[in-house]
Amino acid sequence: MADQVRVDPVSGTETTGHKWDGIEELDTPIPNWWRWILYATIVWSIGYWIAMPAWPIVSGYTKGVLGYSSRAAVAEDIKVAAAAQSQFNEKLRKASLEQVRTNSELLEFALAGGRSAFNVNCSQCHGSGAQGFKGYPNLNDDEWLWGGTLKEISFTITHGARNESDDARVSEMPAFLKDELLKENQINDVAEYVLSLSKNSEDAKAVSRGAPLFKEHCVDCHAEGGVGNKEFGAPALSNNIWLYGGDRSAIRETIANSRKGVMPAWGPLLDPDTIKKLAIYVHSLGGGK
Amino acid sequence: MPDDITPGNIEQFDVEPVNKKENRDLFKARTKIHPKRGQGLFRTLKWWIMVVTLGIYYLTPWIRWDRGESLPDQAVLIDIPARRFYFFFIEIWPQELFFVTGLLVLAGVGLFLTTSVAGRMWCGYSCPQTVWTDLFLVVERFIEGERNQRLRLDKADMSASKLFKKIIKHAIWLIIAMLTGGAWIFYYADAPTLTANLFTLEAPMVAYITVAILTFTTYSLGGLMREQICTYMCPWPRIMGAMMDEESLLVTYREDRGEPRRSHKKGESWDDRGDCVDCNVCVAVCPMGIDIRDGHQLECITCALCIDACNSVMGKVDRPRGLIAYTSFADEQRVANGEKSRIRPARPRTLIYLAVFCLVAGIMFYGLFTRSDMDVNVLRDRNPLFTLLSDGAIRNGFTFKVLNKAHEPRTFELSVTGISGIGLSVVGAEENLSGGPPYITVRPDKLKSLRILVTAPKGTLKNDSVDIDFAIKEINTGEQAFYDSVFRGPKK
Numbered sequence: 001m002a003d004q005v006r007v008d009p010v011s012g013t014e015t016t017g018h019k020w021d022g023i024e025e026l027d028t029p030i031p032n033w034w035r036w037i038l039y040a041t042i043v044w045s046i047g048y049w050i051a052m053p054a055w056p057i058v059s060g061y062t063k064g065v066l067g068y069s070s071r072a073a074v075a076e077d078i079k080v081a082a083a084a085q086s087q088f089n090e091k092l093r094k095a096s097l098e099q100v101r102t103n104s105e106l107l108e109f110a111l112a113g114g115r116s117a118f119n120v121n122c123s124q125c126h127g128s129g130a131q132g133f134k135g136y137p138n139l140n141d142d143e144w145l146w147g148g149t150l151k152e153i154s155f156t157i158t159h160g161a162r163n164e165s166d167d168a169r170v171s172e173m174p175a176f177l178k179d180e181l182l183k184e185n186q187i188n189d190v191a192e193y194v195l196s197l198s199k200n201s202e203d204a205k206a207v208s209r210g211a212p213l214f215k216e217h218c219v220d221c222h223a224e225g226g227v228g229n230k231e232f233g234a235p236a237l238s239n240n241i242w243l244y245g246g247d248r249s250a251i252r253e254t255i256a257n258s259r260k261g262v263m264p265a266w267g268p269l270l271d272p273d274t275i276k277k278l279a280i281y282v283h284s285l286g287g288g289k
Numbered sequence: 290m291p292d293d294i295t296p297g298n299i300e301q302f303d304v305e306p307v308n309k310k311e312n313r314d315l316f317k318a319r320t321k322i323h324p325k326r327g328q329g330l331f332r333t334l335k336w337w338i339m340v341v342t343l344g345i346y347y348l349t350p351w352i353r354w355d356r357g358e359s360l361p362d363q364a365v366l367i368d369i370p371a372r373r374f375y376f377f378f379i380e381i382w383p384q385e386l387f388f389v390t391g392l393l394v395l396a397g398v399g400l401f402l403t404t405s406v407a408g409r410m411w412c413g414y415s416c417p418q419t420v421w422t423d424l425f426l427v428v429e430r431f432i433e434g435e436r437n438q439r440l441r442l443d444k445a446d447m448s449a450s451k452l453f454k455k456i457i458k459h460a461i462w463l464i465i466a467m468l469t470g471g472a473w474i475f476y477y478a479d480a481p482t483l484t485a486n487l488f489t490l491e492a493p494m495v496a497y498i499t500v501a502i503l504t505f506t507t508y509s510l511g512g513l514m515r516e517q518i519c520t521y522m523c524p525w526p527r528i529m530g531a532m533m534d535e536e537s538l539l540v541t542y543r544e545d546r547g548e549p550r551r552s553h554k555k556g557e558s559w560d561d562r563g564d565c566v567d568c569n570v571c572v573a574v575c576p577m578g579i580d581i582r583d584g585h586q587l588e589c590i591t592c593a594l595c596i597d598a599c600n601s602v603m604g605k606v607d608r609p610r611g612l613i614a615y616t617s618f619a620d621e622q623r624v625a626n627g628e629k630s631r632i633r634p635a636r637p638r639t640l641i642y643l644a645v646f647c648l649v650a651g652i653m654f655y656g657l658f659t660r661s662d663m664d665v666n667v668l669r670d671r672n673p674l675f676t677l678l679s680d681g682a683i684r685n686g687f688t689f690k691v692l693n694k695a696h697e698p699r700t701f702e703l704s705v706t707g708i709s710g711i712g713l714s715v716v717g718a719e720e721n722l723s724g725g726p727p728y729i730t731v732r733p734d735k736l737k738s739l740r741i742l743v744t745a746p747k748g749t750l751k752n753d754s755v756d757i758d759f760a761i762k763e764i765n766t767g768e769q770a771f772y773d774s775v776f777r778g779p780k781k
């Protein structure tokens with residue numbers, strides 16, 4: 001073991017006694033202050049185990065005498081924040097859209113809340129900039145399937161579309177090929193006529209064949225000239241905004257097999273304050289009426 | 290008189306330069322230094338600098354400056370939550386933080402300048418370590434007495450009176466340290482309010498922690514560690530060596546005049562000997578515990594107390610002053626060669642430092658005083674780049690930030706140009722009743738962020754990216770601010 005312990009003349013400290021190829025090591029004792037701090041940390045940690053959540057047990061953990069929980073602390077913080085916001089929520093509940101838009105403080109509050117709720121709940125389908133994708137409406141533009149007033153937007157958010165809830169928006173576009181209402185060549189003609197409504201067709205013959213078919217099958221919902229009807233959720237066909245694509249094959253596919261997009265009903269999932277903020281936010285994106 | 294010397298018989302001080310490099314043993318504990326109190330020109334200068342610097346430090350947060358209702362009335366305030374720095378009539382916003390950088394550059398260049406002219410002036414006269422150590426020494430001297438009394442007290446056994454003195458001294462040190470920490474935090478919050486809150490235990494935790502940390506550091510560094518900071522911890526001594534040259538004025542013992550040194554009895558001749566009477570008073574007054582007669586050394590902070598002490602002794606033995614004096618290497622050479630002694634503070638090195646200092650200061654002041662007090666920033670929406678509207682028009686969204694740096698609310702008119710027939714709508718702006726561009730009102734000292742929508746009618750876009758210009762105009766003064774941006778559309 002430690003056989004060749006000697007005292008080093010320069011430092012006055014003993015060596016460890018081991019020699020490795022003639023190299024020795026000083027056995028300098030740990031400084032007292034360091035040692036006592038180490039003992040203090042040991043005492044502190046025992047105190048910590050007793051006072052704070054510390055050790056995992058099989059299906060739980062030691063909760064600590066002080067009963068601190070970071071989850072509970074966060075819940076407390078959320079409650080405090082909600083309480084701090086409660087006066088704004090009060091005002092927001094009572095205000096109409098016009099009143100909100102002219103009160104910049106309330107507007108900032110509504111937009112901030114709406115934006116964050118949108119990012120959490122709506123952006124998965126409608127996109128982080130609300131720009132939409134194929135089959136998911138672009139909320140920035142001024143075309144609305146179900147109406148762009150605050151009330152209508154609010155209703156759409158609350159009840160959704162084509163889901164199980166009672167008041168969901170439902171539009172029933174027939175699947176003209178699948179349900180054997182029209183033949184394929186007729187569908188092509190109707191598609192050509194639809195394109196002509198937004199001045200995108202050059203095939204005058206097909207357009208003239210498609211016009212009577214359109215009058216017979218489509219005008220009831222999509223209205224004369226294809227301007228759309230918000231009561232039925234029938235989109236306007238006379239502009240360049242297309243939910244599923246504006247090229248020939250997309251329009252043919254829509255007529256042939258119909259489209260049935262689904263939106264969840266957010267009423268049961270979100271509280272009314274949040275839905276109002278969402279509606280104000282969506283309305284403010286630029287297309288609100 | 291502090292020393293019991295009769296003119297002609299000079300007291301020999303029994304003192305070792307304990308902090309001299311040769312005496313600093315790595316394995317030995319530090320020997321405490323008890324500097325003797327000095328008197329003279331440089332000591333007086335140091336007292337004045339101490340009073341002024343400490344006065345500025347402790348009293349500045351209490352100065353008031355009225356800025357109007359909604360803004361703080363403290364003259365010097367670093368308002369971190371509101372992200373503003375107030376200095377009397379100057380207000381710095383976070384995006385102007387480069388002024389602080391400029392200040393630091395000025396501080397650096399100023400330091401290079403003073404060091405190249407007259408050595409470690411910062412260290413010896415104005416460094417907080419020196420000033421607070423000096424202050425703590427004043428307290429120690431007041432309670433424990435002059436140098437000899439303190440030495441005796443140290444050697445004496447612990448007794449009731451010794452314990453009492455030590456407790457009082459350390460208590461006063463701690464109080465000074467706490468006041469130092471207290472003064473620091475007053476720069477970051479309203480001083481009267483924070484003082485009241487500190488005592489009613491309502492101040493934020495960070496205030497208490499900061500005071501605790503600064504109490505600890507002031508007490509340890511000024512009271513306990515003293516010259517060890519300069520000798521071991523501070524980087525400046527090492528850097529300053531590089532800033533001095535052969536013409537820098539440094540505290541120097543004139544060896545050619547002083548050697549060979551020997552004690553002197555009244556009436557003795559001064560032939561074949563140096564002027565130094567080996568009284569060691571220069572070692573006794575040195576707060577760093579070195580012997581300047583060993584030559585220039587890292588530990589010397591050029592506080593010039595040894596100059597004062599030696600000059601008074603030289604006066605008593607009727608010899609010329611200046612045995613230890615501010616002089617330069619080059620000048621010593623000149624004198625040794627028999628040339629006329631002269632100092633050269635103005636030389637290329639110092640003139641260049643001075644020029645850089647003036648240039649940076651000039652740029653900063655120019656920037657500071659030509660700042661506009663309104664600004665506009667525009668961020669394009671990236672997602673989506675553009676929106677197609679039902680009538681074929683293209684629309685872009687922007688986040689529009691208007692900065693009002695004045696101390697009263699101001700209203701701005703907002704406009705955009707660059708595309709014929711371009712339309713502008715703002716979510717949440719006031720209507721301009723005359724039917725012109727929309728108005729935005731911004732509260733004093735605030736930034737207002739709005740969403741604006743810019744529409745290009747169908748067919749007016751020549752390209753998928755067109756330059757447009759935003760402008761805000763203050764409705765009363767007509768002052769304008771501009772921002773260039775682009776309007777994006779579908780690929781042509």
